[in-house]
Every structure is written in structure tokens, then in C-alpha cells.
Amino acid sequence: MVAMLTRTALAGLVTLASLALAGHGGPPSPLEWGAGPLTVDALPRVVHVAHRGGAREVPENSMSGLMAAYERGTAQVLDLDTQMLRDGTVVVMHDATLDRTTHSHGRVRDLTAGDWQRVRLRPAKGLPGSWPAERPPTVAEVLDRFGGRIVLTMEAKDPRSLDALAAMIRGRGLTRSVFVNTNDPLMARRIHxxxxxxxLWRSAAQMRRDRPARWASFLDVLDVDHKAREADLERAVRSGVPRVWAHTVITPGERDRALALGCDGIVTDAPGRLAADERAAVSAVPSAVRPGATR
Structure with a gap:
């Protein structure tokens, strides 16, 4: 069993490292897509998702943070959270209140689009680098900046926003380029x-009683807690849902366990850290077995 886990983890490391080393090669392309938008069909066998842009490396849910994650090329999917304002504007924000991540206070749903223009993010202490006190973006702004250039996943924190999200995604031709996330199976069915x-994301506690095979007909991704019991993770992997991603991974050990148990994606706050570890792992592999090596 140990040998199998080691081989599986090493295979995952080699695959992910080759992707990370490739990167994007520059800033986003112009608005024109050329042959068409990038879709989920272009995702690799094992995926790295930058959770809130990579919240241990950039200001979470910020345009500058998402831009940095995109340009670094250490993730193939950008993750963000959404809330809805009083006037129906859908914005990028995790919490229901402004208190934790901005210089303002109060409920997000009490604001209008005009009020939102005056909100400024407060980058978390200890983040590497220097970051502006910028306004948090709207979902429309994120879709216009990144839609079709990289796959996105957005958690709809407010169920009332689903129709607006659907309209924005459809209107931009991105129905195969954006995952919409929730913790509620009934809401996931409605998204489908x-x-x-x-x-659909599930906590370790929820996974103890979940029977995810019941959701396979309407789920595109099952987003599982990496801390869950081995049996619960294996049940998720065998559920028939086409993609099973583990959240929220920070360390190489957490990543390796999830991959060894069959997950094919990692949702991480530290995509740069994991990419650096993967580069180191590849450099330690004999050249004859590295990706692209000839014999």
C-alpha cells in the first residue's frame, strides 16, 4: 500500500510540475479569444486551483491578487467568492460583512454599486510583497478580465444571485469555462x-454521512475536504462525479495524500509554494524519467 501511494504521489508531482514550469508566458491576451474561449476540456489530468487567488500569497478575492496568480502560471483555475449587493450587483467577496477584509464595516448586501466604489480592501498582515488598497472587483469585471483565458470557479454565497450569475456567464459565452460552487446539493442541482x-464543496464532517454517488448526474466537480477520513475520500473518488478536488490544501504532504487517494485536483491557498515543491521534486527525479526525457 505504501509503495502504491508513493508511486501515485510521484506521478502526480511530475505531471503537476511540468504544468507549473510551463506557465502562461505573459499577461492576459486581448479581449478577442481567437479560436474561442479556453474551456474545462483544456484542463490537465491533475488541476491546481488558486483558492481566492491564493490567499496566503496574494490579497484574497482582489483583482491584483487574481492577476498575480494568473501571471505566475502556478494554477490552471482561479477561485473566487461572490456576494450580491442591494441593487443586484454581484461582487467578489467571501464574507457577508466588510469587516475582515476591508477598511469598511457593515453588511455587503446593504450596499449599492455606488457604495461599492468607495470600499477598499485591507490586505492581510504577513502577505509577501506590497499590495494596493484597491476596490474589490465586481464579478462582471473579473469575467471581462479573465473569462475565456483561464478556467474560473466562483462560489455563489448568496442563492439569490444565481440568475444574475447565469446571465453574465451565458452572455459572455463562458458556460464551459466557469464552475459555480456551493455547499448545498439542492443549489448545485439548480446550477446544473x-x-x-x-x-459542490463538502466539509469533513458532512462527508461522513454523504453518499456522493447520488449527485453524479448533476455535478461537474465534487470539492472535498482534504482532512476527511480516507474511506470518505475514496467514496468520493468512486462516486462517478467526473472531477474530485481536495480543499483547502497548504502543504506538500496534504497534496500528496489527496492525490494518492485518487483526487485529481488541489484547491490551495499557496499555489506558488506547491509549485516550488514540485519543481524541487522533479529536479530530484532521474533525468531518464522526467517529462519529455528521451532514452
Missing amino acids: RLGLLSQ
């Missing part, structure tokens, strides 16, 4: 019925 890619 709206013609969107559905993603």
Missing part, C-alpha cells in the same frame, strides 16, 4: 439546471 458547470 441553469446550464452552468456545477461544483
